[in-house]
Amino acid sequence: MSEYEQMLRKFQKELNAGTVSLVLLAILDRTAEPLYGYQIAKRIEEGWQVGTPVKQGTLYPVLRSMEENGLLTSSVEPSVAGPPRKYYTITDAGRGVLGEWKSHWTRTRDFVDATLEGNVG
Amino acid sequence: MSEYEQMLRKFQKELNAGTVSLVLLAILDRTAEPLYGYQIAKRIEEGWQVGTPVKQGTLYPVLRSMEENGLLTSSVEPSVAGPPRKYYTITDAGRGVLGEWKSHWTRTRDFVDATLEGNVG
Numbered sequence: 547m548s549e550y551e552q553m554l555r556k557f558q559k560e561l562n563a564g565t566v567s568l569v570l571l572a573i574l575d576r577t578a579e580p581l582y583g584y585q586i587a588k589r590i591e592e593g594w595q596v597g598t599p600v601k602q603g604t605l606y607p608v609l610r611s612m613e614e615n616g617l618l619t620s621s622v623e624p625s626v627a628g629p630p631r632k633y634y635t636i637t638d639a640g641r642g643v644l645g646e647w648k649s650h651w652t653r654t655r656d657f658v659d660a661t662l663e664g665n666v667g
Numbered sequence: 668m669s670e671y672e673q674m675l676r677k678f679q680k681e682l683n684a685g686t687v688s689l690v691l692l693a694i695l696d697r698t699a700e701p702l703y704g705y706q707i708a709k710r711i712e713e714g715w716q717v718g719t720p721v722k723q724g725t726l727y728p729v730l731r732s733m734e735e736n737g738l739l740t741s742s743v744e745p746s747v748a749g750p751p752r753k754y755y756t757i758t759d760a761g762r763g764v765l766g767e768w769k770s771h772w773t774r775t776r777d778f779v780d781a782t783l784e785g786n787v788g
Contacts, residue, residue, distance in 0.1 A: 550764055553736060557688060557768050564682030565779050572782045593778055593787030615674060643671055647678050648783060655776055657714055658686050661693045662769060666714030 566600055567608055568651055571617065571636060571644040580621065580633035583609060609634055617643055687721055688729055689772055692738065692757060692765040701742065701754035704730060730755055738764055 547555075573589055574581065581589075586609075587602040594600070612618045617640035622630045636644070660666050668676075694710055695702065702710075707730075708723040715721070733739045738761035743751045757765070781787050 549736060550760070550767075553738075553764060554767055554771070557685060558771055560681070560688075561685030561771070561775055564678060564685055565775060567678060567681075569779060569782045569787075572785075573787065576785045589787060593781060594774075615670060617674075639671070643674060646671075646675055650675070650679055651682070651779065651783070653715075654682055654686060655780075658690060658772065659776075660714060661690045662772070664693075664697045666690075666694065666710060 562600055562604075565651075566604065567612070568644075568647050569600075570605065570608060570612065571640055571647070574618065574634060574636040575641060575644055580635045582631040582633050584631075586634075612640070616640075683721055683725075686772075687725065688733070689765075689768050690721075691726065691729060691733065692761055692768070695739065695755060695757040696762060696765055701756045703752040703754050705752075707755075733761070737761075 569590060570586060573586055583606055584602070587600075587605055590600050590605075609618065613620055613634070617637060618634045619637055620632045620634050622632050624630050657666070690711060691707060694707055704727055705723070708721075708726055711721050711726075730739065730741075734741055734755070738758060739755045740758055741753045741755050743753050745751050778787070
């Protein structure tokens with residue numbers, strides 16, 4: 547891998563670290579029913595269409611940490627085939643946090659876009 | 668600081684880690700003359716208007732690492748008052764990297780926005 551590919555990877559990784567939590571909360575906020583990790587990963591993958599940079603394995607620790615912090619609750623249900631599944635639901639606290647993060651996202655996005663369009667700097 | 672404030676800080680920090688490098692390159696790409704760290708910080712601050720989450724101190728290591736990776740070059744010039752200043756210029760390699768990062772930014776931004784609008788998940 548070239549130096550520039552490595553830097554692109556690092557850039558993607560940093561950008562994703564911030565956006566994955568936001569995307570997870572937004573997906574769980576919109577859904578009518580609780581979702582398990584793989585379902586959420588699938589929705590992200592479909593949303594990205596080609597080559598999502600979010601690996602499934604990176605979602606699980608984020609989901610766990612959000613549950614520990616009270617943004618999500620979970621219930622474990624048996625599945626027809628395979629191990630039991632952990633279904634996640636967003637809490638009221640999670641909705642509150644989502645609202646705050648959304649407004650920070652909007653400001654950051656508008657600032658980055660303004661800079662790229664040459665209106666800053 | 669409450670638990671949710673801590674999480675907002677963490678979210679901001681992660682989101683900034685990805686966007687600061689992009690913003691730095693974009694500002695240096697647009698400017699006609701080389702800029703030193705404080706000038707870049709000022710432009711970012713003005714662009715954000717109120718309460719930028721990007722601290723000046725966080726810019727310097729990013730600038731240094733970009734120079735080490737060949738995205739920027741620098742020259743040290745004496746200043747009328749105070750210590751000499753390090754002026755940064757974007758390189759051709761830096762412009763190439765900026766182009767790639769821009770397209771990754773655009774895809775990520777559109778995906779996050781689509782999710783927040785309820786078109787994903």
